[in-house]
Amino acid sequence: MTKSIIRLLTCGSVDDGKSTLIGRLLVQTDSVPHDTIDATRKVRRSGSTIPAGEIDFSLLTDGLEAEREQGITIDVAYRSMNLLNGKRLIISDAPGHEQYTRNMAVAASRADIALVLVDATRGVRTQTLRHLTICALMGVSHVIIAVNKLDAKDYSQSIFQSISLEISDALDRLEIKNATVIPMSALAGDNVVDKSKAMDWYKGPTLIQAIQDWVPDSTADRGARLQIQSISRAENFRGVSGTVHDGEFAVGDSIKTFPGGVSAKISRIVTFNGDVEIAVNESAITLVLDPEIDATRGDLIVKSSEELISSDRYVANIVWLDEKPLIHSRSYILIAGTTTTPAIVTKIRHKIEVNSGEHNSATTLSMNEIGSIEIATDTSLALLPYKQSRDFGNFVLVDRSSNRTVGAGMIDHVLRRGSNITHHNYEIGKTERAQMKHQKPGVLWLTGLSGSGKSTIANELEKKLFNLGIHSYVLDGDNLRLGINKDLGFTPEERAENVRRTSEIAKLMVDAGLFVIVALVSPFKGDREQARSLFDENEFFEAWVDTPIEICQARDPKGLYKKAATGEIPNLTGLGQEYEVPANPNIVLDGKLAVAENVQALLKLIL
Amino acid sequence: MLSAGTILDSLESESIEILRETAATFRKPVMMYSIGKDSSVLLHLAKKAFFPGPIPFPLLHIDTKWKFKEMLSFRDTVVQENNLDLIVHSNQDGIDAGVNPFTTGVSEYTRIMKTMALRQALDKHGFDGAIGGSRRDEEKSRAKERIFSLREPGHIWDPRNQRPELWRTYNTRLNVGQSMRVFPISDWTEADIWNYIYREKIEVNPLYFAKPRPVVNRGTQLIMVDDDRFPLSESEKPELKTVRFRTLGCYPLTAAVESIASTLTEIVEEVLQVKLSERATRLIDGENEDSMEKKKSEGYF
Incomplete structure (x- = not known):
């Protein structure tokens, strides 16, 4: 197996000579337009010592230095060049500083090779170790370490050897097996494209050789997989479209689907240029199956012989990408390939220090931090360990309300706990139980500040329902905290868990045929959306009790605002902690109105 | 296959x-x-x-x-x-x-x-x-x-x-x-792009192929006079030059390049050899960096 396109990640900062190195590669492989090269003979940066008329290679890449000065974006930049053996190299150039760890993770996620620069005049530094740590985590299969600027150290073999020794310790610790260390001068051109004459003691490959000689790890023991992107329909035609990964499919192959578990045979492999017999690895094709099966976007197709392990519990490493920290117990949207499902981080096992690789305990992960987590998905998936398959071992987490991509995850292993539990279907269901009670079950979710009047409204509403003969129950936040939620405090994580438990209890009660009234501050949008997602569309009503905080403070039925004023309660919603106003509630109740009026409005909504 | x-x-x-x-x-x-x-x-x-x-x-x-x-x-x-x-x-x-x-x-x-x-x-x-x-x-x-x-x-x-x-x-x-x-x-x-057009036999606009076209020289750029809305100065007279375009846009803002590449093969060869950045012929990009x-x-x- 070879790849015609190789992706190279370059990490290091301008001080290490990264721009010069990439610039030289581009020029010496004839990958830069000649008018652009001519410009670099004329233009000079202030303080440049390069003689006029010579090429300043560093000007050819965007140069983070320039970016910083001019205030232009600092992000991953992509650049294509042709290798001397006819292959294509796509360079993803990432900023190297710690505050850009997430950008480096973006660049590393698809890289085949990482080029890590070490400045020989300064030796192995913290950032070198950080770059190696991230590369190892992101599954970059080969690392090239360029010990650069050796011209400034008289091309000393002993300096190169002592740096190599230090590096090999780090490589062993990070379990990076495939690495090449090259002595180099990007400025003078030693061992970049041409073999160095000044360092004849070095017998290894030049940089370009090391890149060109790269071959992907064997995929022999993996099974081909295709995740359906879309169903292709035309007259008298139905096929499933997607890209083949980790192997190939042939006409006649017996396949099965996941999660459906349906078996079929591949009867045709369709492309615009005509049918083919074999769909090779990484090709985007359309399969016609016999018999036609009821598969949809997100379903997996694998060969019948492959054993799929499905689970809804995983241990994964995650790079946190968002300014808002990771909150365990909160529901996020997980995207894995073309599958989307809600998921909850149930545990943060530890944080991985990027500079040292050490594991430390943590209760949350902030932007640019990396950790090991346990995650529970709403539906079962068939993800693979990332080390085994990059394509089927990755996922991203998306914030439910902002839709921002907040986390990048890599599966470490399956937690079997989830896979052993399957839902048992009972013959008496929600419908039967509700029919016996002659009512439609549902949930009214009252959200609002403390003192806004949720419990008062819930109490009056339940009285009305009771008189109407409707079986109901109030789940009151304070009451639950005396029992099942006794162990929870008021941090965002604990509030998320509070909402999760309350919504699961409400779900059981709805299943029992009851009408449930929830009175819970539930200040965070994402948590409320998670609650809503448990119920059918016409079953869940979100009611925002909109009472100005001044009125809540004046009422202060539990004396909480007084305690907040003395600093006794730091997390009180509306003061120490934000209340996220519902964007699309089913109803907004004006907390200044008489209770009876609001109850009437609610009855109209739910009956 | x-x-x-x-x-x-x-x-x-x-x-x-x-x-x-x-x-x-x-x-x-x-x-x-x-x-x-x-x-x-x-x-x-x-x-x-x-x-x-x-x-x-x-x-x-x-x-x-x-x-x-x-x-x-x-x-x-x-x-x-x-x-x-x-x-x-x-x-x-x-x-x-x-x-x-x-x-x-x-x-x-x-x-x-x-x-x-x-x-x-x-x-x-x-x-x-x-x-x-x-x-x-x-x-x-x-x-x-x-x-x-x-x-x-x-x-x-x-x-x-x-x-x-x-x-x-x-x-x-x-x-x-x-x-x-x-x-x-x-x-x-x-x-x-050109190799793919060649391989897949994709039809592309005739302006990409060299042929004699009426152009005026503005600064260092050759601009084609495509219709009579083009304001010519008194000394300017469009002359026929064998040119083609590397990118297409609004005709007064897209410079032609002198070329004799009139077939796909010749264009592919030219693109592989002539090492001039593509957008250099775009007048709208160059104003500042x-x-x-x-x-x-x-x-x-």
């Missing part, structure tokens, strides 16, 4: 995957059609992605009213031959105000007749995913752009706050008012 391993096959497969992802996840996607070579390749890829079904989204052409005549006739032929659903939009306010590339100023003209026109069209039809043919090798701000590139309300691109894009796992979810620009041929180079990033943040493709 599909042969593995060639660069074009890899690029093609990935582009098809991106097009399918766009069609599957957006409420109302659209494909920009600018009549140039990149659009021709994009259209061909869309045909392949959804074969044997039809292309599941319309095409959108922003007509500044200053396009080469040969571009419009080519467009209409392509639409007819392929039975495509094409929407043409022009900024009527700009036309009424007499905005033109000669007296309005190039950047203001571009803003009104291209950027604003595009924003109008996307808003009018409620398109939430707009597919474009930009490539990362064209220009340095494009080199940084994601494949699925988020636009905030008002079509604003915030290059400092791009949505992280990892692996081939795309988050295409949008909030109210946001939209997405999608670039399926991000990783292609100019040479790839960061002009593309600025234009893009306002909503330009």
Whole structure:
């Protein structure tokens, strides 16, 4: 197996000579337009010592230095060049500083090779170790370490050897097996494209050789997989479209689907240029199956012989990408390939220090931090360990309300706990139980500040329902905290868990045929959306009790605002902690109105 | 049999995957059609992605009213031959105000007749995913752009706050008012485009092929006099030169290059040898170093 396109990640900062190195590669492989090269003979940066008329290679890449000065974006930049053996190299150039760890993770996620620069005049530094740590985590299969600027150290073999020794310790610790260390001068051109004459003691490959000689790890023991992107329909035609990964499919192959578990045979492999017999690895094709099966976007197709392990519990490493920290117990949207499902981080096992690789305990992960987590998905998936398959071992987490991509995850292993539990279907269901009670079950979710009047409204509403003969129950936040939620405090994580438990209890009660009234501050949008997602569309009503905080403070039925004023309660919603106003509630109740009026409005909504 | 391993096959497969992802996840996607070579390749890829079904989204052409005549006739032929659903939009306010590339100023003209026109069209039809043919090798701000590139309300691109894009796992979810620009041929180079056109026998605009055309020399650029709206100074007289175009746009803003490449083979050879940056023939980009990033943040493709 070879790849015609190789992706190279370059990490290091301008001080290490990264721009010069990439610039030289581009020029010496004839990958830069000649008018652009001519410009670099004329233009000079202030303080440049390069003689006029010579090429300043560093000007050819965007140069983070320039970016910083001019205030232009600092992000991953992509650049294509042709290798001397006819292959294509796509360079993803990432900023190297710690505050850009997430950008480096973006660049590393698809890289085949990482080029890590070490400045020989300064030796192995913290950032070198950080770059190696991230590369190892992101599954970059080969690392090239360029010990650069050796011209400034008289091309000393002993300096190169002592740096190599230090590096090999780090490589062993990070379990990076495939690495090449090259002595180099990007400025003078030693061992970049041409073999160095000044360092004849070095017998290894030049940089370009090391890149060109790269071959992907064997995929022999993996099974081909295709995740359906879309169903292709035309007259008298139905096929499933997607890209083949980790192997190939042939006409006649017996396949099965996941999660459906349906078996079929591949009867045709369709492309615009005509049918083919074999769909090779990484090709985007359309399969016609016999018999036609009821598969949809997100379903997996694998060969019948492959054993799929499905689970809804995983241990994964995650790079946190968002300014808002990771909150365990909160529901996020997980995207894995073309599958989307809600998921909850149930545990943060530890944080991985990027500079040292050490594991430390943590209760949350902030932007640019990396950790090991346990995650529970709403539906079962068939993800693979990332080390085994990059394509089927990755996922991203998306914030439910902002839709921002907040986390990048890599599966470490399956937690079997989830896979052993399957839902048992009972013959008496929600419908039967509700029919016996002659009512439609549902949930009214009252959200609002403390003192806004949720419990008062819930109490009056339940009285009305009771008189109407409707079986109901109030789940009151304070009451639950005396029992099942006794162990929870008021941090965002604990509030998320509070909402999760309350919504699961409400779900059981709805299943029992009851009408449930929830009175819970539930200040965070994402948590409320998670609650809503448990119920059918016409079953869940979100009611925002909109009472100005001044009125809540004046009422202060539990004396909480007084305690907040003395600093006794730091997390009180509306003061120490934000209340996220519902964007699309089913109803907004004006907390200044008489209770009876609001109850009437609610009855109209739910009956 | 599909042969593995060639660069074009890899690029093609990935582009098809991106097009399918766009069609599957957006409420109302659209494909920009600018009549140039990149659009021709994009259209061909869309045909392949959804074969044997039809292309599941319309095409959108922003007509500044200053396009080469040969571009419009080519467009209409392509639409007819392929039975495509094409929407043409022009900024009527700009036309009424007499905005033109000669007296309005190039950047203001571009803003009104291209950027604003595009924003109008996307808003009018409620398109939430707009597919474009930009490539990362064209220009340095494009080199940084994601494949699925988020636009905030008002079509604003915030290059400092791009949505992280990892692996081939795309988050295409949008909030109210946001939209997405999608670039399926991000990783292609100019040479790839021509090699692919050659390999797949894709029809491209005749303006790419050298032939004698009436041009005037403005500064260092050869500008074709495509119609009688071109204001000539008294000393200027169009002369016939054998030229072709490397990129296509508004005729007064797109310089020709002297060339004798009149067949696809010759063009591919020329592109591989003549090492001049492609956008050097574009008059609208060169104003200052960061002009593309600025234009893009306002909503330009």
